[in-house]
Amino acid sequence: MPDAIRALKSPPSGKDTLAEPPTYDLIELFFFAYRDFVSDPDRILDEYGFGRAHHRVLHFVSRNPGLTIAELLDILRITKQSLNRVLKELIEKNFIESRTGTADRRQRLLHATAKGHELALKLATLQTCRITRALSEMEPEAKDMVSRYLLRLIDPSDSAHVKHLVFGSEET
Amino acid sequence: MPDAIRALKSPPSGKDTLAEPPTYDLIELFFFAYRDFVSDPDRILDEYGFGRAHHRVLHFVSRNPGLTIAELLDILRITKQSLNRVLKELIEKNFIESRTGTADRRQRLLHATAKGHELALKLATLQTCRITRALSEMEPEAKDMVSRYLLRLIDPSDSAHVKHLVFGSEET
DNA sequence: ATGATATGTCAGTCTTGTTGACATATCTCA
DNA sequence: TGAGATATGTCAACAAGACTGACATATCAT
Numbered sequence: 001m002p003d004a005i006r007a008l009k010s011p012p013s014g015k016d017t018l019a020e021p022p023t024y025d026l027i028e029l030f031f032f033a034y035r036d037f038v039s040d041p042d043r044i045l046d047e048y049g050f051g052r053a054h055h056r057v058l059h060f061v062s063r064n065p066g067l068t069i070a071e072l073l074d075i076l077r078i079t080k081q082s083l084n085r086v087l088k089e090l091i092e093k094n095f096i097e098s099r100t101g102t103a104d105r106r107q108r109l110l111h112a113t114a115k116g117h118e119l120a121l122k123l124a125t126l127q128t129c130r131i132t133r134a135l136s137e138m139e140p141e142a143k144d145m146v147s148r149y150l151l152r153l154i155d156p157s158d159s160a161h162v163k164h165l166v167f168g169s170e171e172t
Numbered sequence: 173m174p175d176a177i178r179a180l181k182s183p184p185s186g187k188d189t190l191a192e193p194p195t196y197d198l199i200e201l202f203f204f205a206y207r208d209f210v211s212d213p214d215r216i217l218d219e220y221g222f223g224r225a226h227h228r229v230l231h232f233v234s235r236n237p238g239l240t241i242a243e244l245l246d247i248l249r250i251t252k253q254s255l256n257r258v259l260k261e262l263i264e265k266n267f268i269e270s271r272t273g274t275a276d277r278r279q280r281l282l283h284a285t286a287k288g289h290e291l292a293l294k295l296a297t298l299q300t301c302r303i304t305r306a307l308s309e310m311e312p313e314a315k316d317m318v319s320r321y322l323l324r325l326i327d328p329s330d331s332a333h334v335k336h337l338v339f340g341s342e343e344t
Numbered sequence: 345a346t347g348a349t350a351t352g353t354c355a356g357t358c359t360t361g362t363t364g365a366c367a368t369a370t371c372t373c374a
Numbered sequence: 375t376g377a378g379a380t381a382t383g384t385c386a387a388c389a390a391g392a393c394t395g396a397c398a399t400a401t402c403a404t
Contacts, residue, residue, distance in 0.1 A: 022296035023303045024235060026315070028338045029322035031228070034206050035249060036327045051359055056203070063196060069382060077207065082361055084383065106370045106381040124194035131195050134324035138317070143198070145314050146321050150201035152306035155208045166200045225391060241351060254392055256352065278350045278401045 040130060041123040048093075048119070053078075053086045055123060061096050062112040062120035064165070068101070069108055075165070095119060212302060213295045220265075220291070225258045227295060233268050234284040234292035236337070240273070241280055247337070267291060 041055050048054075060075055061067050072087075073080055087110075090096040095116035101107030112120060135143055154162055213227050220226075232247055233239050241259075245252055259282075262268040267288035273279030284292060307315055326334055 022300040026303050027299050032334050033322040033325040127199050128194040131198050149318050150205040153205040162204050
């Protein structure tokens with residue numbers, strides 16, 4: 001166990017002072033960065049009558065063709081009722097299509113339509129612009145370091161799954 | 173203008189291919205990391221009958237004693253009606269107190285009570301644990317690099333304000 | 345004194361999450 | 375083949391947290 005972790009669990013000296021002061025800078029910067037990061041897509045989504053929930057669904061379906069409902073629920077960590085509401089709208093408006101599974105006919109395999117892929121790409125490109133601007137004029141190893149930091153911030157019990165989803169071999 | 177930015181605005185060659193593929197990894201890791209990052213406090217907040225909105229208000233008031241309503245609204249980017257609902261509860265339950273401004277008696281200067289500071293610290297400590305774990309076994313320069321990345325992700329028009337708020341000389 | 349500013353509040357709406365209950369189709373396995 | 379498990383869909387009610395619009399009050403600034 002690294003010192004930094006152990007130090008948080010028991011006082012380093014006999015005093016009742018805190019082991020380490022909270023990392024207020026990273027906590028607050030994370031809040032502000034996320035606040036602005038999601039604000040770009042919001043403006044576009046408004047034009048389509050969609051919200052952030054639609055964005056998340058469309059994004060992961062577009063990126064993972066053939067995704068099932070169960071897998072999507074596990075990614076988003078919401079209830080099937082919540083998912084169904086926004087998914088139904090995306091299907092009705094022809095951004096996503098739902099095909100009955102071939103191996104298991106109970107499953108619904110989700111695919112983005114051409115229109116869906118186009119919107120997903122538009123939104124991802126917006127966010128990529130912001131990321132690219134942030135990384136420009138930073139050390140070349142910055143991207144890899146940020147990527148590893150974010151991955152390590154995720155619950156360890158889920159990080160293998162996320163790693164596979166984000167970097168993993170194309171199969172869903 | 174850096175090449176990386178210009179490249180996103182016009183195709184590098186005469187072809188109609190995209191300049192750069194979207195940075196799906198950083199986009200998705202940001203989503204998953206934020207999802208888990210806010211989930212730790214949620215469990216504690218539940219016990220107090222509070223939600224994430226209360227957490228954000230309590231956090232910034234605790235960190236910036238004497239914060240005004242207007243400044244808080246600017247940080248959170250929500251309407252005063254939304255803020256008022258949660259702020260009222262925090263005041264009623266004695267986590268925050270509102271004092272009439274001395275220089276300008278129209279203002280309300282917000283302060284966390286002892287109880288409020290205690291809860292804010294408990295929540296910040298939880299998040300600090302996650303951050304510390306993520307940074308442990310990473311390069312020593314990782315923290316600074318992540319910090320600079322997050323700051324650069326923020327809208328440039330707001331980054332000076334955020335920098336002052338997060339790192340800045342104690343005054344509010 | 346007058347207009348601008350900081351805050352508070354009422355009322356209604358929207359999005360996105362929740363729980364609980366139940367229906368249907370399909371698969372798996374004894 | 376039949377029973378139970380599984381994947382999905384749907385109805386209804388509810389809650390948090392955001393929004394708009396309108397209006398009130400106190401205080402400041404000129």
